[in-house]
Amino acid sequence: MAKLLSLSTAMLKNTFSLVDQGRKRKTNRWISIGFTLILVVALLPTVASFFMLTSDGIELLLPLNQEGVILGLLLNAVPLLIFFFALFLVPAIYYFSKDIETLLALPLRPYEILGSKLFVSLIYEYLTISFFFVPVIAAYMYIMQPAVGFYLFSILLFLTLPLVPLIFASVIMMVIMWLVPFAKNRDFFNMISGFLALGVGLWVNMQVGGLESITEGQLVAFLVEGNNSLLQTFKFIFPNIPFALNALLQGSVVDALIYLAITSAIVLGFLSLGQLLYFRGIIGINETASSRKILSEANLTRSTRSSKAIVSYTIKELKLLFKTPIYLLNCVSINFLLPILFLPLFTMSSGAEDIQAILAMIDFNSPTTITVAIGLGIAVGLTMGSINMISATAISREGQFFYFMKMIPMSYRDQLNAKAASGIILSLSGILFTIIFAGSYLKLPFYLILILLFFAIIATLFINYISLLVDVLRPKLVWESEQAAVKQNMNFLFTMIPSMGLSFLIGYVVINYPSSPFLFGTISLVVLVVATLTLVQSLPRIAEHRFKSIH
Amino acid sequence: MIEISAVTKTYNGKVKAVNQLSLSIEDGKIVGFIGPNGAGKTTTLKMMTGILDCDEGYIRLNGHDIGTNPLLAKKQFGFVPDNPDVFLRLKGIEYLNLMADIYEVDSLERKSRITELAEAFSMTAALNDKILSYSHGMRQKIVVMGVLIHQPSIWILDEPLTGLDPQSSYVLKEMMRKHAQSGKTVFFSTHVLEVAEKLCDQVAIINRGEILYFGTLEELKGRYNQMSLEEIFLEVTRHG
Numbered sequence: 001m002a003k004l005l006s007l008s009t010a011m012l013k014n015t016f017s018l019v020d021q022g023r024k025r026k027t028n029r030w031i032s033i034g035f036t037l038i039l040v041v042a043l044l045p046t047v048a049s050f051f052m053l054t055s056d057g058i059e060l061l062l063p064l065n066q067e068g069v070i071l072g073l074l075l076n077a078v079p080l081l082i083f084f085f086a087l088f089l090v091p092a093i094y095y096f097s098k099d100i101e102t103l104l105a106l107p108l109r110p111y112e113i114l115g116s117k118l119f120v121s122l123i124y125e126y127l128t129i130s131f132f133f134v135p136v137i138a139a140y141m142y143i144m145q146p147a148v149g150f151y152l153f154s155i156l157l158f159l160t161l162p163l164v165p166l167i168f169a170s171v172i173m174m175v176i177m178w179l180v181p182f183a184k185n186r187d188f189f190n191m192i193s194g195f196l197a198l199g200v201g202l203w204v205n206m207q208v209g210g211l212e213s214i215t216e217g218q219l220v221a222f223l224v225e226g227n228n229s230l231l232q233t234f235k236f237i238f239p240n241i242p243f244a245l246n247a248l249l250q251g252s253v254v255d256a257l258i259y260l261a262i263t264s265a266i267v268l269g270f271l272s273l274g275q276l277l278y279f280r281g282i283i284g285i286n287e288t289a290s291s292r293k294i295l296s297e298a299n300l301t302r303s304t305r306s307s308k309a310i311v312s313y314t315i316k317e318l319k320l321l322f323k324t325p326i327y328l329l330n331c332v333s334i335n336f337l338l339p340i341l342f343l344p345l346f347t348m349s350s351g352a353e354d355i356q357a358i359l360a361m362i363d364f365n366s367p368t369t370i371t372v373a374i375g376l377g378i379a380v381g382l383t384m385g386s387i388n389m390i391s392a393t394a395i396s397r398e399g400q401f402f403y404f405m406k407m408i409p410m411s412y413r414d415q416l417n418a419k420a421a422s423g424i425i426l427s428l429s430g431i432l433f434t435i436i437f438a439g440s441y442l443k444l445p446f447y448l449i450l451i452l453l454f455f456a457i458i459a460t461l462f463i464n465y466i467s468l469l470v471d472v473l474r475p476k477l478v479w480e481s482e483q484a485a486v487k488q489n490m491n492f493l494f495t496m497i498p499s500m501g502l503s504f505l506i507g508y509v510v511i512n513y514p515s516s517p518f519l520f521g522t523i524s525l526v527v528l529v530v531a532t533l534t535l536v537q538s539l540p541r542i543a544e545h546r547f548k549s550i551h
Numbered sequence: 552m553i554e555i556s557a558v559t560k561t562y563n564g565k566v567k568a569v570n571q572l573s574l575s576i577e578d579g580k581i582v583g584f585i586g587p588n589g590a591g592k593t594t595t596l597k598m599m600t601g602i603l604d605c606d607e608g609y610i611r612l613n614g615h616d617i618g619t620n621p622l623l624a625k626k627q628f629g630f631v632p633d634n635p636d637v638f639l640r641l642k643g644i645e646y647l648n649l650m651a652d653i654y655e656v657d658s659l660e661r662k663s664r665i666t667e668l669a670e671a672f673s674m675t676a677a678l679n680d681k682i683l684s685y686s687h688g689m690r691q692k693i694v695v696m697g698v699l700i701h702q703p704s705i706w707i708l709d710e711p712l713t714g715l716d717p718q719s720s721y722v723l724k725e726m727m728r729k730h731a732q733s734g735k736t737v738f739f740s741t742h743v744l745e746v747a748e749k750l751c752d753q754v755a756i757i758n759r760g761e762i763l764y765f766g767t768l769e770e771l772k773g774r775y776n777q778m779s780l781e782e783i784f785l786e787v788t789r790h791g
Contacts, residue, residue: 290684292676295644299679303644304651304662312652316641323640323681401637403602408653409625548604551562 004112008119011099014480038494047135054139067144068228068249074136075241075248076234079165081132082125083237086169087201091194092326092483093121094170095177095282099480104283114274118166118267124488125162133158149251156256157244160263164238167270172204173197174274177281194329204237240266310414310421317422320397321390326482327397331390335430338387339437364445370517375510377435377452378524381459382499384430391423391467392491395475399485402477406547413540416472420464427460455524462528465535467495472543477550552578553599553705553736558608560594560760568594570760571608576738576753581731583747584740586757587788592740593633595757596709599738600630612705626654628705629698633713635690639683643674643693646682647700654701661700668696671722687714695723706730708739712746724750744780758788 054070061067094117103113137154140146176196228249236242240262247256295303307315321327362369386392394416398405405415435456439449470491479485509520553576560569569591576582586592597603599610601617601624610617615624638646644665651661669675672692682690691714698706706727712720727737727750741747747754748768756764764771764787768780775783 290677290680293679294676295679300644300662300666304648304658304665306656306658306661307652309653309655312649316638316645316649319645320638320640400634403597403632404637406602407600407625407630409622410653411622551603 004115007116011120050135051139054136058143066230069230072231072234082162083165086166087198090169090173092481097481110278111271111275114278172200174277178277310418313418314421330486331388334388339434367517368514371514373451374521375506377455378459381456382463385427385460385463386495386499391464392495393486394419395471396485412543423464431456458528462532470494554611556608558605579734580752581737583751583754590757591760629703631708631711633709635694644678650697704735706737
């Protein structure tokens with residue numbers, strides 16, 4: 001236990017000292033404070049909107065005596081959110097992090113390493129859930145003025161809530177990695193292990209989660225009954241949650257104790273399972289099969305074909321994105337996963353009927369439709385260009401080999417354009433996939449698909465260069481795992497701010513001036529093109545200046 | 552030809568890693584760069600290769616200033632860093648081809664050079680594998696091959712022999728000799744004094760960011776009669 005504690009503390013210190021890198025110099029400290037302020041200001045509206053939304057919800061449900069539904073929703077949604085984040089986080093922290101080989105050589109038991117990894121993941125999850133959990137609970141406390149026990153249990157719940165979903169995701173990954181050594185092509189299996197975990201996670205959620213199927217009559221009966229009876233329609237995946245909900249709503253100490261007992265049992269069970277399985281999957285994680293096959297003359301000729309440096313550099317970026325499991329999962333697959341996640345919306349019978357009914361009412365030739373298509377195209381372009389984080393981490397992903405960029409006889413202009421190109425190529429693949437898929441499913445007219453595509457492409461060029469600018473200004477070069485380079489990288493937020501701001505502006509214009517598509521299209525086009533060209537021109541100079549201060 | 556003139560580098564405005572360092576290395580010479588840990592060797596090499604900027608002074612490689620004309624200056628040299636873990640997810644052949652594209656080596660030439668270098672370093676059977684699967688020494692070899700593929704006139708190497716097996720170490724040393732004999736320049740850092748003794752035409756001894764000695768080893772030995780090279784090194788750095 002003592003080893004587990006000291007290992008967890010060391011990992012935590014290491015993680016946060018990495019986050020804190022580059023704050024030693026005074027100027028950097030001011031830059032950091034500035035960025036933190038921007039971050040707080042940017043996140044405030046989100047936190048405030050959760051607070052307001054919850055307050056409104058409670059006030060709406062209070063007369064029906066169903067205000068507990070808010071807590072039910074919170075305790076249903078937050079663990080699921082943690083579970084999905086964990087499916088991306090766990091492979092990197094437990095299996096593909098750089099410290100694994102060092103830890104394996106130390107006289108540590110599997111559960112000690114596993115426990116410390118769980119602890120680090122837990123801290124990350126706290127950061128994630130605080131944006132949702134705190135404002136909702138605070139709004140509930142503000143309106144309902146519950147007893148002291150509620151406040152105490154809320155704190156306890158915040159601290160323990162991520163454990164079980166995190167462990168569920170960890171167990172799925174641990175079982176998959178335990179099977180890896182049995183796979184013939186270990187490299188490939190390592191590569192797709194994250195996808196397998198994601199698939200299993202989604203399947204479990206679809207099987208177990210959601211709401212009980214009830215008739216309208218039953219629903220009305222629940223509504224009339226009061227006393228938070230609607231909560232009976234909730235299905236919770238995680239076994240400890242119903243007790244937590246009871247403890248919160250009824251102030252039941254017994255339920256709180258049962259919740260804690262189940263949570264502790266799951267943690268202990270997980271560590272015991274880890275004692276059996278963890279090392280079996282982790283030993284040799286970095287083993288890569290070597291064929292030791294001599295290249296044939298024809299293969300050598302093909303492999304040594306010359307290209308322009310900028311093309312070769314772009315291909316290098318793409319190869320690294322596809323060949324690194326963490327990047328493949330987080331940066332590449334997301335371009336294609338996002339449209340697939342929307343698939344049920346179109347294929348579910350009621351959803352499809354609703355959409356068809358709405359579509360039947362739309363006049364595809366009206367100026368309003370074209371204005372909406374332009375706005376939607378830009379929004380898709382901005383989303384698909386920023387969500388994959390490729391350009392926003394293009395410099396960060398270099399890590400300790402950042403010096404390569406400085407050492408080679410290739411201008412920063414060419415290197416940055418090659419990096420942007422890799423992001424743009426993958427964003428465009430996602431855009432094409434989304435728009436053509438949605439367009440053909442919804443049977444949109446061809447010209448409307450073209451308008452959507454055109455503006456999405458222009459917007460994605462812009463957002464990729466903006467993202468690259470953010471990463472040039474604040475690259476995260478010191479990291480322990482590739483996951484940290486892409487997912488624990490605040491650049492994502494700084495990219496989202498201009499993206500969201502622009503989306504709001506476009507939304508405003510579309511709503512207020514729906515009948516001037518030509519003017520709207522022209523202004524959007526000119527603004528995006530001029531902004532992108534300015535970025536393309538100025539980025540190399542900014543990089544030159546910024547990179548000088550990075551040793 | 553390498554000209555380093557009154558170069559200074561200070562980290563965080565406090566720690567002077569290199570102080571008024573000047574060196575002039577003529578063509579046709581192998582020069583060893585020797586000094587204790589933290590003496591300023593790697594900082595100097597990083598400034599020579601454009602990875603770090605000089606706070607004061609200038610560095611010219613074959614007459615091209617690395618500060619004012621970086622692209623031309625960078626084409627003059629090949630640099631082998633002390634950590635060879637580059638682009639681990641690429642195959643050896645993919646890495647070499649990338650380097651050849653960056654240094655604009657044409658297809659025919661690169662193919663024959665890759666074949667030659669792979670044979671010399673016993674890497675032929677490893678080219679089609681990911682660098683991740685290589686041992687430390689093999690990674691070192693692929694980085695050296697990536698540097699040699701464009702036949703730079705100046706070689707700058709940071710601890711190049713660390714991790715190499717005896718055969719590859721011998722091959723690299725022979726290559727360094729041949730390179731210098733053909734009128735070109737080799738500048739490398741090392742901790743191994745025997746290597747410096749056997750290989751170098753000149754040595755530069757650095758400590759606390761300053762050059763304590765630059766010249767031939769014979770001249771240095773002449774100053775310290777009957778002392779071993781190890782004793783001489785300790786003596787020079789102690790009083791430096």
